[in-house]
Amino acid sequence: MARIPLSTPADDPEAFALIHAKRSHAPNAEIFRTIAICPDILAAFIPMADAVRQGYGIDPRLREMAIVMTCQTLGISYEQDRHWNRAIREGVPKRKMQALWDFEKSELFTDLERAVLRLARDATRAPAQVSAEVWNAVHVELGSQQSLALLFNIGWYNLSARLTGPLDLGDEAGFVRL
Numbered sequence: 001m002a003r004i005p006l007s008t009p010a011d012d013p014e015a016f017a018l019i020h021a022k023r024s025h026a027p028n029a030e031i032f033r034t035i036a037i038c039p040d041i042l043a044a045f046i047p048m049a050d051a052v053r054q055g056y057g058i059d060p061r062l063r064e065m066a067i068v069m070t071c072q073t074l075g076i077s078y079e080q081d082r083h084w085n086r087a088i089r090e091g092v093p094k095r096k097m098q099a100l101w102d103f104e105k106s107e108l109f110t111d112l113e114r115a116v117l118r119l120a121r122d123a124t125r126a127p128a129q130v131s132a133e134v135w136n137a138v139h140v141e142l143g144s145q146q147s148l149a150l151l152f153n154i155g156w157y158n159l160s161a162r163l164t165g166p167l168d169l170g171d172e173a174g175f176v177r178l
Contacts, residue, residue, distance in 0.1 A: 001168070001170060002030060002034065002167055002168055002169050002170065003166070003167050003168050004034070004037070004167060006030060006033040006034055006036075006037075007033050007034070007036035007037050008033075011036070012036055012037075012039055014039060015036035015039045015042050016036065018039075018042060018043060018046065019032045019033075019036065019042070019046075022046045022047075022050070023046065026172075028172055028173075029172060030078070030164075030169040030170065030172060031078070031079075031160065031163070031164060031169060032046075034163070034167060034169065035163075048156075049156065052149075052152045052153055052156045053153070054149075055146075055149050055153070056145045056146050056148075056149040057145075057146055057149075058142065058146050058149055058150055058153075060086075060090045061087065061090045061091055061092045062112070062113065062116050062150070063150070063153055064083050064086045064087035064090055064092065065087055065092060065096075065097075065100060065113060065116065065117060065120075066116050066117065066119070066120040066150060066153060066154055067079065067080075067083040067086075067087075067120075067153055067154075067157045068080055068083050068084055068087060068097070068100060069100060069101075069103075069117045069120040069121055069124075070120045070121075070123075070124050070153075070154050070157045070158060070161070071083065071157060071161055072100065072101055073120070073121050073124040073125060074124060074158065074161045074162075074165065075165075076161035076164060076165045078161075078164040078165075078169045078170070078171075079157055079160050079161060079164060081171065081175070081177045082175075083157075084097055084177060084178065085177060085178045088178045089178075093108075094178070095108065096108045096109070100117070103117045111137075112138075112141050114137075115134070115137035115138045115141065116138055116150065118134045118137070119134055119135065119137075119138050119150065119151075119154070120154050122134050123151065123154050123155075124154065124158055135147075138150065
């Protein structure tokens with residue numbers, strides 16, 4: 001259960017109108033209900049989340065694996081569970097997702113997938129200490145725009161985890177991890 005009371009449509013009808021307009025597939029998501037407490041932040045948060053997820057051509061399977069690795073590194077399940085499901089829906093085999101944390105030891109991953117997962121892990125652990133080798137392995141394959149977009153995804157889910165973790169946000173009713 002969240003550590004603060006979550007907003008309801010009665011608390012802030014405008015914020016919930018925005019949530020419904022932009023997130024009709026998940027209007028009761030705890031993260032949006034939480035951020036609705038600060039409507040101006042919510043109004044900026046949703047379009048930024050959309051822009052970050054746009055990805056500039058990044059293979060959505062790579063993006064979702066990077067997000068899950070970011071969340072695993074931080075020990076946060078709220079976003080990890082949602083993006084685990086998205087990764088599977090994007091075509092990442094469940095077996096590969098189950099091996100994600102130990103990707104260095106698994107033969108299931110391509111060189112590019114390993115590079116992306118290293119970047120997600122290392123940028124989450126110590127951003128200023130991402131090695132040139134880790135960066136270059138991604139940048140050579142993805143180019144500047146997609147590499148930067150990937151870093152935005154990693155950073156965005158670091159931000160999200162730093163909200164959802166301390167607030168102890170949980171799964172919405174009916175949520176099932178695939």
